[in-house]
Amino acid sequence: HVLSVFILVSCRCSEKEKNPLYWNSAAQHTLQNALSLQELNKNIAKNLILFLGDGMGISTVTAARILKGQLSGHSGEETQLEMDKFPYVALAKTYNTNAQVADSAGTATAYLCGVKANEGTVGVSAAAIRGQCNTTYGNEVTSILKWAKDAGKSVGIVTTTRVNHATPSAAYAHCVNREWLSDAEMPLEALQEGCKDIALQLFENIPNIDVIMGGGRKYMFPSNMSDVEYPGEHKHMGTRRDGRNLVEEWKDRFKNHVTYYVWNRKDLLAINPNNVDSMLGLFEPGDFPYDLERNVETDPSLTEMVETAIKILRKNPQGFYLLVEGGRIDHGHHEGKAKQALHETVELDRAIGRAGLLTSIHDTLTVVTADHSHVFNFGGYTPRGNPIFGLAPMLSDVDQKPFTSILYGNGPGYKIVNGVRENVSAVDYKQNNYQAQSAVPLRLETHGGEDVAIFSKGPMAHLLHGVKEQNYIPHVMAYAACIGQNRLHCRSFSNRGPQFPASLAKAMLLC
Ligand SMILES: *[C@@H]1O[C@H](CO)[C@@H](O)[C@H](O)[C@H]1NC(C)=O
Ligand SMILES: *[C@@H]1O[C@H](CO)[C@@H](O)[C@H](O)[C@H]1NC(C)=O
Numbered sequence: 023h024v025l026s027v028f029i030l031v032s033c034r035c036s037e038k039e040k041n042p043l044y045w046n047s048a049a050q051h052t053l054q055n056a057l058s059l060q061e062l063n064k065n066i067a068k069n070l071i072l073f074l075g076d077g078m079g080i081s082t083v084t085a086a087r088i089l090k091g092q093l094s095g096h097s098g099e100e101t102q103l104e105m106d107k108f109p110y111v112a113l114a115k116t117y118n119t120n121a122q123v124a125d126s127a128g129t130a131t132a133y134l135c136g137v138k139a140n141e142g143t144v145g146v147s148a149a150a151i152r153g154q155c156n157t158t159y160g161n162e163v164t165s166i167l168k169w170a171k172d173a174g175k176s177v178g179i180v181t182t183t184r185v186n187h188a189t190p191s192a193a194y195a196h197c198v199n200r201e202w203l204s205d206a207e208m209p210l211e212a213l214q215e216g217c218k219d220i221a222l223q224l225f226e227n228i229p230n231i232d233v234i235m236g237g238g239r240k241y242m243f244p245s246n247m248s249d250v251e252y253p254g255e256h257k258h259m260g261t262r263r264d265g266r267n268l269v270e271e272w273k274d275r276f277k278n279h280v281t282y283y284v285w286n287r288k289d290l291l292a293i294n295p296n297n298v299d300s301m302l303g304l305f306e307p308g309d310f311p312y313d314l315e316r317n318v319e320t321d322p323s324l325t326e327m328v329e330t331a332i333k334i335l336r337k338n339p340q341g342f343y344l345l346v347e348g349g350r351i352d353h354g355h356h357e358g359k360a361k362q363a364l365h366e367t368v369e370l371d372r373a374i375g376r377a378g379l380l381t382s383i384h385d386t387l388t389v390v391t392a393d394h395s396h397v398f399n400f401g402g403y404t405p406r407g408n409p410i411f412g413l414a415p416m417l418s419d420v421d422q423k424p425f426t427s428i429l430y431g432n433g434p435g436y437k438i439v440n441g442v443r444e445n446v447s448a449v450d451y452k453q454n455n456y457q458a459q460s461a462v463p464l465r466l467e468t469h470g471g472e473d474v475a476i477f478s479k480g481p482m483a484h485l486l487h488g489v490k491e492q493n494y495i496p497h498v499m500a501y502a503a504c505i506g507q508n509r510l511h512c513r514s515f516s517n518r519g520p521q522f523p524a525s526l527a528k529a530m531l532l533c
């Protein structure tokens with residue numbers, strides 16, 4: 023019964039799809055677009071943007087696409103995400119040097135520093151051992167954010183997690199343990215051996231990261247300091263044992279710059295980015311709340327942060343490098359809360375669209391990828407337009423109960439009630455925090471091991487194609503921007519000789 027109703031509805035709303043002309047002309051249009059790509063964009067990338075969906079595996083991308091379409095009243099499958107519009111796609115192999123299924127720290131070292139590393143470590147090679155401070159020295163590797171800064175570009179970091187969390191930290195820190203967020207999280211031995219916490223490294227290693235926006239405020243303040251937004255809440259107090267106030271130190275450092283420190287959305291939106299040189303925005307003591315539960319008074323959306331960041335950074339005539347992390351896709355999945363994870367993904371995609379409006383493919387290389395996947399999937403022969411958080415159209419032919427299309431391989435959604443699988447008809451599986459069923463009970467669902475997608479557009483985007491190691495990504499981005507290690511192809515450009523190709527001349531004019 024249910025099935026026949028669905029088929030009736032979906033056929034009614036997609037009458038045009040019955041006509042071969044519809045599919046043929048759409049495919050012909052796509053073919054023309056593909057043919058136009060044969061003339062490669064070999065401009066120099068003045069600007070580089072990396073969008074990183076933490077935990078945004080391919081199943082997450084597909085489900086988020088359907089959600090995005092359904093949020094605007096369509097059946098969803100035919101919708102295009104902003105990232106779907108990018109002309110080039112590759113696959114990244116995500117394993118860490120010591121892990122088949124990767125974590126966010128080792129992978130961040132790969133796609134930011136160009137070197138695969140051990141899980142749990144950031145900005146150090148695989149010769150460094152997790153948690154062993156004395157294996158840091160001599161094994162540091164630098165990131166594309168630093169290469170860009172060294173080349174005179176402006177640089178920025180925007181995330182919905184703590185700014186000293188695994189993903190952003192590989193851009194500036196060298197740390198054998200991703201958990202060393204401030205000195206309070208570090209063992210005494212590591213401090214005695216001279217290792218520095220990640221928050222401190224954010225301000226000390228690369229002295230002027232022009233834009234820093236995200237959460238993680240408490241790691242910047244001394245442990246006797248109450249939080250500005252949650253005064254009197256003990257868990258949100260500063261954590262630093264060394265008594266330092268890194269925000270005051272940051273403000274003091276740039277006496278002859280126009281700098282802004284902001285901690286809420288209102289102050290962020292009141293800023294005129296044209297008059298700002300450097301900006302530090304710390305909007306939460308820890309991670310942001312999920313976008314679905316965001317306090318719109320105090321926390322900006324990821325899209326708003328990206329827009330402000332680009333407007334500040336793009337004033338540099340030498341261009342910029344921007345790292346944007348949609349950091350809580352991963353958290354939604356770990357909690358088995360697919361609805362949170364997918365709404366986070368839709369918001370990341372909105373930020374990608376906004377960045378596209380503020381930049382040009384002629385001088386900006388934009389890459390969208392993930393660090394790793396999750397054991398998240400959806401299936402069950404659902405009909406066209408089935409609500410992405412809905413049920414499969416049949417009962418299990420084993421336990422005679424319904425099941426949601428979205429399921430996890432493991433995680434907190436494992437539900438056995440009185441010895442049998444929970445009957446989801448009796449629960450509200452469409453609520454924001456519903457935890458989809460999993461095959462194996464775990465307090466936190468795990469990462470997945472399959473490849474992730476790399477979407478790219480702009481100068482040299484075509485170099486991201488095929489199945490590649492994840493650490494290849496910053497090598498391409500640096501090559502495209504003529505920064506970092508291989509710049510031979512840029513020589514004619516820097517000599518300003520008469521022989522350089524027209525595309526380079528064009529890039530120069532744009533500068
Ligand atoms: C490094 O530290 C570890 C303990 O974390 C210790 O066992 C080892 O001997 C130290 N190595 C050196 C070369 O100091
Ligand atoms: C925190 O401790 C330092 C050093 O003892 C002191 O100077 C400062 O006033 C204290 N701050 C607060 C908010 O209690």
Ligand SMILES: *[C@@H]1O[C@H](CO)[C@@H](O)[C@H](O)[C@H]1NC(C)=O
Pocket residue numbers: 421422423445446447448
């Ligand atoms: C599952 O719950 C629904 C609604 O409460 C009920 O109609 C159905 O019989 C239940 N199925 C089983 C196998 O218990």
Ligand SMILES: [Zn+2]
Pocket residue numbers: 077126352353356469
């Ligand atoms: Zn994770």
